Amino acid sequence: MTSVAPAGASSYPAATVGPVLVVGAGLLGASVGMALRGAGVDVLLDDVSAMTARLARDLGAGRLVTSDDVPRLVVVAAPPDATAEVVARCLEQYPDAVVTDVASVKGTVLQGLRAAGADLTRYVGSHPMAGSERSGPTAARPDLFTGRPWVVVPTEVSRPDTLLAIRTLATDVGAVPALLDADAHDAAVALVSHVPQLAASLVAARLQEAPTEALELAGQGLRDTTRIAAGDPKLWTGILSANAAAVVPVLEALRGDLDRVVAALSKAARDGADGDAPGAGVLGTVAGAIAAGNAGVARIPGKHGGARTDYDVVTVVVPDQPGELARLLGDMGAAGINLEDLVIDHAPRRRVGLAAISVLRGVGPALEAALTARGWRVAG
């Protein structure tokens, strides 16, 4: 890696054998190129836009491909709806090369390749779970994939050496490979990414007409649930429509739950208007929906992929001045207590922030004592 690493961080030579051709020199393609170049691999660049290819080259993602080059591995990082066509063309053009793509939906790519009669023995799909708010080669980074899952998607006809070449690619760029077939991948990302994205958008959309004074009551909960609603409409329309077959059943199940809650709350509203307390059926339906959410969120893996840990959370008042948060965390380190998570909540109209510090269960009281002794104000 050419990037600067803190002392003690390890760095390996690449196991991938070049030349590697990257087709599509945008954020993902150029980042793959930079990561491989940094490990000494010969990287060739191609893009429908010659300017994009040259820009990626100038940024250190590789050299421009020529008609004499014979790549051993091809990484297709084209727009999702063009991916199958480009992969099929590369499989034909380079009959000895292994080919992968980085599209975020895998079933539609495979469907396109089968329709085109492509040689699937030399193809294994990829989905690196990494991205950026920005796009294009200027947003690319050699460490874009560091520590991120990279889903490796073989078919029943993929040759073993093809599969291993793609696993090696994932490892060489610093990602963590995860093996799934196309249907399992598409169902997984529908659940953990596509439906949450859409739900965040639907909740955020309700804020369009909200009075300003309502928005001023917004807390960290609203900010967290709607943060990803800022995602790019063009990108997400492409993803959601390409994965529609996997997304629709999840949305329909969600809508079924929503219908039951709306019916129960409508009855509660009518009971309330009549001056009655809500009936037991109403409360049971709503409590069931919240409890189901409890059970679901508890299954999300916590730190380092292990079981979710319940942390002690200590909230500290932090004056909004440079260095105050560093001083807080320094005092925490001096007390020998390790930070597990940190959420910063800025108070509206106040020059003060609240830092919610998560530490291992049972360590909270010691942290409170240590911080209070050092002059910090611990809030509720």
Next chain:
Amino acid sequence: MTSVAPAGASSYPAATVGPVLVVGAGLLGASVGMALRGAGVDVLLDDVSAMTARLARDLGAGRLVTSDDVPRLVVVAAPPDATAEVVARCLEQYPDAVVTDVASVKGTVLQGLRAAGADLTRYVGSHPMAGSERSGPTAARPDLFTGRPWVVVPTEVSRPDTLLAIRTLATDVGAVPALLDADAHDAAVALVSHVPQLAASLVAARLQEAPTEALELAGQGLRDTTRIAAGDPKLWTGILSANAAAVVPVLEALRGDLDRVVAALSKAARDGADGDAPGAGVLGTVAGAIAAGNAGVARIPGKHGGARTDYDVVTVVVPDQPGELARLLGDMGAAGINLEDLVIDHAPRRRVGLAAISVLRGVGPALEAALTARGWRVAG
């Protein structure tokens, strides 16, 4: 305030004139008591559970009320469904006192008071936007309300001195008062709190049956959108059913949007199965939903209640060792760059975390240069 404050933090004497009676000595009631006691106000405690009242007294929230006491201000912090009854009783029992409550839904309380024929000239409702994962007086803190919005909810018959007494109470406990009528309050919290809570629960509920390998692909987006789904079913059932009249119209509008997206994606799935590209109507509907989310989320106030700022985000690889994050923020402070926000993303199955540091727009490149020079690995 009795709590320890960092040097330079200001502290005022209380403007509230006691005795203040707190009815219900749980998290909120005991916290009000502690905050007022810390400012020298005489606080009286009452609770249906004598043990809870004594516990709150022992924790410094006030003294036990006696039949000789004549409070000037009463704060009712009873369970939401008992609030109207307790407020009505206090208005009768203390004919010279001003009374408020802290229930998180205001319309139903007012409805109950009107039905009881209570003297509303001496009543103004409150909703302090503060809480804790824990409950009861042991979770109470004198700084629970620091910097948090405190909604002050008068009616058309509230006397001006009643309104000012409650605004003063909010300010004395460190909160930021916000004036809304009951309907506007209930509509606001439906939008910014109750509907987001339910949406998070519905998305998280879908994860109950998800395969483990799907959950291992979970990223920060899923964690953020579902974090509040861990909320208490009993608490939220009470809130949602009490505010059903305001929540249902928002949920119905959301369901309308959802129906349109499901219909469009169902068509996309059928087109895809036929090998066709999705039609323009499909893409427009989905893109419209995501764009509406963009517009909504952009309206959420950012830091300190000002306009939302687009920050530069620099992501840094942080080894999972005590003190590393403090060292990172220390290096940042040494470079004279102020942190605006920080999100920590733990990589699955890797002993390394990614810290996404937000700084003011334009400052990102300088931060990257400063951190790289100090040996940090800046990721994408």
